[in-house]
Amino acid sequence: MTVEKLQLTQFTQCLKPRKADSHKGMFGHVLVVGGDYGFSGAVRLAAEAALRVGAGLVSVATRPEHAISLNLVRPEIMCHGANHAKELTPLLTKATVVIVGPGLGQSSWAKKMLTRILSSKKLLVMDADALNLLSKKRIKYADWVLTPHPGEAARLLQTTAHHIQQDRLLSAGALQKKYGGVVVLKGAGTLVVTDHEEALCENGNPGMASGGMGDVLSGVIGALAAQGISLPQAAKLGVLVHAKAGDLAAKEGGERGMIASDLFPYLRQLVNL
Numbered sequence: 001m002t003v004e005k006l007q008l009t010q011f012t013q014c015l016k017p018r019k020a021d022s023h024k025g026m027f028g029h030v031l032v033v034g035g036d037y038g039f040s041g042a043v044r045l046a047a048e049a050a051l052r053v054g055a056g057l058v059s060v061a062t063r064p065e066h067a068i069s070l071n072l073v074r075p076e077i078m079c080h081g082a083n084h085a086k087e088l089t090p091l092l093t094k095a096t097v098v099i100v101g102p103g104l105g106q107s108s109w110a111k112k113m114l115t116r117i118l119s120s121k122k123l124l125v126m127d128a129d130a131l132n133l134l135s136k137k138r139i140k141y142a143d144w145v146l147t148p149h150p151g152e153a154a155r156l157l158q159t160t161a162h163h164i165q166q167d168r169l170l171s172a173g174a175l176q177k178k179y180g181g182v183v184v185l186k187g188a189g190t191l192v193v194t195d196h197e198e199a200l201c202e203n204g205n206p207g208m209a210s211g212g213m214g215d216v217l218s219g220v221i222g223a224l225a226a227q228g229i230s231l232p233q234a235a236k237l238g239v240l241v242h243a244k245a246g247d248l249a250a251k252e253g254g255e256r257g258m259i260a261s262d263l264f265p266y267l268r269q270l271v272n273l
Contacts, residue, residue, distance in 0.1 A: 003169070004199040006192075006240040008273065014229050014237055015271055027056030028226025031095035032102060032219070033088065033113055034128070035062035039103025042128070042215045044070055045260050046102045047077045049219030052267045053241065055226050061091055061113075062103075083109070085116035092116075097123045099222040101130030102215040123225055127218040131156060134179070144181040145221055145235045147214065153185055169198065182235045184221070186214060190239050194232045203243035207255030216260045217242045220267060241270045 030050040035043035043060050047070075050058045057078070060070060064081025071079045082088060092098065100117050104110045106129050114133050117124065124144035126134060131148050135155040150161040150168075156175055157164070164171040165187075172185040172193040185191045192199040221238035225231055245266035249258055 001196070001198050004197065004236075006199050006201045006203075006236055008240060008244070008270070011233070011237045011240075014224070014233060015273065024056035027054055028096040028223070028228070029057040029059065029094055030055045030219070030222050030226045031059045031061060031091050031098045032222070033061045033082075033098060033100045033117060034102040034104040034110075034130075035060070035066050036103060036105035036107055036110055037063060037065075039105065040066035040070060041212065042103030044074060044077070045212045045215040046099055046127075046219035046222070048074055048261070048264065049216040049267060050099070050223035050226070051076055052264050053220050053223045053238075053271045055223035058223075059091055059095070061088055063109075082113070085112040088113065088116050092120045092122060095122055096226040097125065097222045099125040099127065099218050101125075101127035102218060104129040104133075106132060123231065125218050125222040125225070127214055128152075140178070140180040142180050143231065144179075145184060145225070145231055146175065146179055146181060147184040147186060147218055147221070148175070149186045149214065169193075173198070182231050184217075184235050184239055186217070190243065192232070192236045192239055197232065199236050199239075201239045201243050203240065204246050205250050205255055207250045207258035208243075208246040210259060212260030213242075213246070213263075216263055216267075241267060244270055 032047045047058045059078040061082045067079040067081040127147045131152045150164045153164045154161045172191045176183040176193045183193045190201045224234035245263040248266040249262040
């Protein structure tokens with residue numbers, strides 16, 4: 001297969017202007033699940049990123065203590081406290097796409113939440129600790145996007161991050177063959193691999209090596225998929241928009257000291273070109 005180099009001009013059909021009679025129900029409902037104790041910021045970043053790239057509705061399921069504070073700082077996000085997996089059922093019913101993993105942790109609570117989500121057969125974006133928990137299961141699924149960094153990829157393949165980095169394309173292909181769906185192997189030169197195509201993103205910069213960037217990426221991909229873009233296209237476009245937003249943020253203020261939420265205004269600009 002030839003490795004495709006991602007460019008925004010490839011996605012003009014995905015980002016057409018909206019019709020004058022559009023309403024929120026036309027642009028999908030994203031559910032973000034995660035944010036165990038001490039990690040509420042991760043679900044907020046993913047959820048706000050989903051809003052910034054155009055999801056019609058965004059909900060969060062997290063610890064009840066976090067739901068209260070999230071409602072205060074970003075009232076556009078519908079926040080639900082969930083201490084038990086069964087509390088996800090009505091939220092999953094309404095969701096178009098589920099993002100699971102930001103701040104999820106690996107506690108008993110996290111494992112039960114993930115098990116319930118995997119049984120839902122929804123379109124999924126799997127990130128962070130959802131991937132670490134997945135590494136202990138034997139599951140292959142067509143309708144998900146996995147977004148590992150090299151360390152998470154190593155756990156998914158029972159190898160080392162050094163081995164992953166020695167041949168990133170081969171590693172991404174091995175992940176896709178083992179787990180199915182779409183694989184986004186993050187890093188310098190993020191790769192997007194499906195069962196029949198490989199793509200490379202040449203954008204992005206070292207300023208993006210800071211906490212929360214992956215949470216934002218998961219929100220971007222999930223929101224694009226919720227708007228009716230196929231998972232492979234949502235993954236490729238999401239990776240590209242995320243990286244270009246990082247480059248614009250770096251151009252504005254420099255690479256050093258960049259934080260994940262610095263990308264938000266540029267995400268919005270890029271999906272409205």
